[in-house]
Amino acid sequence: MPAHPAFSIHTYGCQMNVRDSDLLARRLRAAGFAEAASEDEADVVLVNSCSVREKAEEKAIGKLGMLCAARRDRPALVVGLTGCMANRLGPDVFGLVPGLSFSVGPRAAGPAIVGLVRRALDGAKGMFVPDTDGRTVARSHGHTIEQSDNLAVSRSDRQTVGPCDRATAPASFVTILFGCNQRCSYCIVPSVRGGEESRDPRAIVAEVREEAARGAKDVCLLGQSVMRYGRMGFAWPEDLPSPMGFSEPLPRLLEYVAREVPEVRRLRFTSGHPSGVTDELVRAMREIPAVCPHLHLPMQSGSDRILREMRRGYDSARYLAAVRRLREGVPDIAITTDIIVGYPGETEEDFEATRRVMEEAGFDNAFVFKYSPRPGTPSSLLEDDVPDKEKRRRDQVLLADQDARGQRCNDRWVGRTVEVLAEGPSLRNPARWSGRTGQNKIVVFDPAPGLRAGDFVRVSVSSARPQTLYGELVL
Numbered sequence: 511m512p513a514h515p516a517f518s519i520h521t522y523g524c525q526m527n528v529r530d531s532d533l534l535a536r537r538l539r540a541a542g543f544a545e546a547a548s549e550d551e552a553d554v555v556l557v558n559s560c561s562v563r564e565k566a567e568e569k570a571i572g573k574l575g576m577l578c579a580a581r582r583d584r585p586a587l588v589v590g591l592t593g594c595m596a597n598r599l600g601p602d603v604f605g606l607v608p609g610l611s612f613s614v615g616p617r618a619a620g621p622a623i624v625g626l627v628r629r630a631l632d633g634a635k636g637m638f639v640p641d642t643d644g645r646t647v648a649r650s651h652g653h654t655i656e657q658s659d660n661l662a663v664s665r666s667d668r669q670t671v672g673p674c675d676r677a678t679a680p681a682s683f684v685t686i687l688f689g690c691n692q693r694c695s696y697c698i699v700p701s702v703r704g705g706e707e708s709r710d711p712r713a714i715v716a717e718v719r720e721e722a723a724r725g726a727k728d729v730c731l732l733g734q735s736v737m738r739y740g741r742m743g744f745a746w747p748e749d750l751p752s753p754m755g756f757s758e759p760l761p762r763l764l765e766y767v768a769r770e771v772p773e774v775r776r777l778r779f780t781s782g783h784p785s786g787v788t789d790e791l792v793r794a795m796r797e798i799p800a801v802c803p804h805l806h807l808p809m810q811s812g813s814d815r816i817l818r819e820m821r822r823g824y825d826s827a828r829y830l831a832a833v834r835r836l837r838e839g840v841p842d843i844a845i846t847t848d849i850i851v852g853y854p855g856e857t858e859e860d861f862e863a864t865r866r867v868m869e870e871a872g873f874d875n876a877f878v879f880k881y882s883p884r885p886g887t888p889s890s891l892l893e894d895d896v897p898d899k900e901k902r903r904r905d906q907v908l909l910a911d912q913d914a915r916g917q918r919c920n921d922r923w924v925g926r927t928v929e930v931l932a933e934g935p936s937l938r939n940p941a942r943w944s945g946r947t948g949q950n951k952i953v954v955f956d957p958a959p960g961l962r963a964g965d966f967v968r969v970s971v972s973s974a975r976p977q978t979l980y981g982e983l984v985l
């Protein structure tokens with residue numbers, strides 16, 4: 511085993527996976543491993559996987575296969591699978607990817623990762639640690655590890671900041687709600703991430719504080735259905751009052767985090783659901799200065815029939831009413847969404863309804879996904895009857911609609927001065943910098959000397975594209 515083995519993590523999937531990868535990296539660094547400069551130089555490569563669509567799984571399997579094949583030249587290379595696919599595939603993964611060192615579920619991974627990597631470096635293969643359920647207790651290395659340990663990071667690794675450490679990034683994530691109980695007909699997440707479980711507000715504040723200590727200025731609180739925070743098997747601690755008079759858990763949490771960690775100037779939460787857009791939540795978004803005027807509110811479809819089949823728990827009227835409450839209550843709010851095209855039985859009429867409702871909602875941005883049947887979900891029993899070509903067409907139509915709509919949304923910002931959290935050189939043109947507004951809009955501008963990532967700057971917006979604002983620093 512090398513003296514300081516180097517690791518690399520390849521992440522697929524949602525922000526929760528990005529967050530989990532961060533925490534795994536911290537644990538490995540705390541245990542004396544170093545972050546590899548590139549995957550080619552790593553002794554250990556982890557693939558943190560996603561099961562939400564078939565494509566995501568295919569990519570991860572392809573990646574794992576390539577890595578295991580690379581063993582011809584690097585026989586000692588450790589290849590491990592983490593994330594949602596570990597739970598979905600179970601031990602079958604070792605048949606699909608011969609030579610895989612280990613596979614570990616997302617909730618079990620935190621406590622187990624260091625031990626697994628060490629044993630794999632000693633030559634062990636085929637080790638499997640699934641999440642057993644929402645309250646996983648991972649049994650590995652002969653002792654039982656409490657699930658609550660999973661996402662907590664030990665103090666000792668606080669100062670270790672490696673080259674690719676997202677923790678130095680001014681924007682960061684903290685998971686507040688594990689799992690999901692919604693059981694939308696098409697979705698595999700509840701079966702791979704287990705049932706809903708809200709974290710204690712004090713543990714959340716402690717983790718947000720750690721992010722702040724690492725330089726985070728913008729923290730997004732994560733849950734698959736984040737507005738369900740504190741609604742199941744949970745009582746808000748009686749000794750944590752709400753000076754603003756909130757009774758619902760999510761507004762209380764936002765108030766509590768904002769008060770306890772003022773260094774985090776921006777707080778967000780995702781993903782939303784219309785049923786959670788209550789008067790209290792709207793008031794929290796308006797009156798707590800740190801809470802950003804931005805909400806990702808997945809709509810999935812604008813057809814009431816399809817929404818019913820999807821078991822989303824709302825129809826288009828209820829969805830639009832939530833959008834209206836947000837727009838009336840939160841000035842300048844940006845609302846973004848997810849849409850699935852080609853759900854079984856989606857007709858041209860259903861699709862046109864989606865186009866209409868998207869227009870009415872006036873989304874700032876939309877992520878469009880082609881329906882992908884997932885094993886074990888209720889909708890996978892229905893015929894996947896919209897041909898791929900038609901799904902692609904609907905996808906393209908929605909993206910073109912959204913481009914025009916995004917342009918209109920962004921044109922409203924031209925001539926205004928916005929506050930931007932500077933993130934670093936722009937990907938397209940490194941001579942310029944990019945950052946984000948509270949609305950989560952990307953702003954590109956020429957940096958002033960001495961500008962650092964994590965600085966708040968004011969930018970006067972001079973032009974706009976559907977996904978980006980451009981402007982000049984106001985000094």
Ligand code: SAH
Binds near residue numbers: 562849
């Ligand atoms: N918890 C979030 C969504 C997580 S998955 C929510 O409910 O809002 C992210 C997105 O992937 C979903 O919003 C949905 O648009 C899409 N998605 C989920 N399952 C899918 C499937 N089987 N096929 C295509 N897209 C899917």
Ligand code: SF4
Binds near residue numbers: 692694697698
């Ligand atoms: Fe999946 Fe629905 Fe849960 Fe989102 S709310 S993770 S779409 S089951």
Ligand code: F3S
Binds near residue numbers: 522559560562594703
């Ligand atoms: Fe994918 Fe798992 Fe997230 S299935 S979307 S990585 S919760």
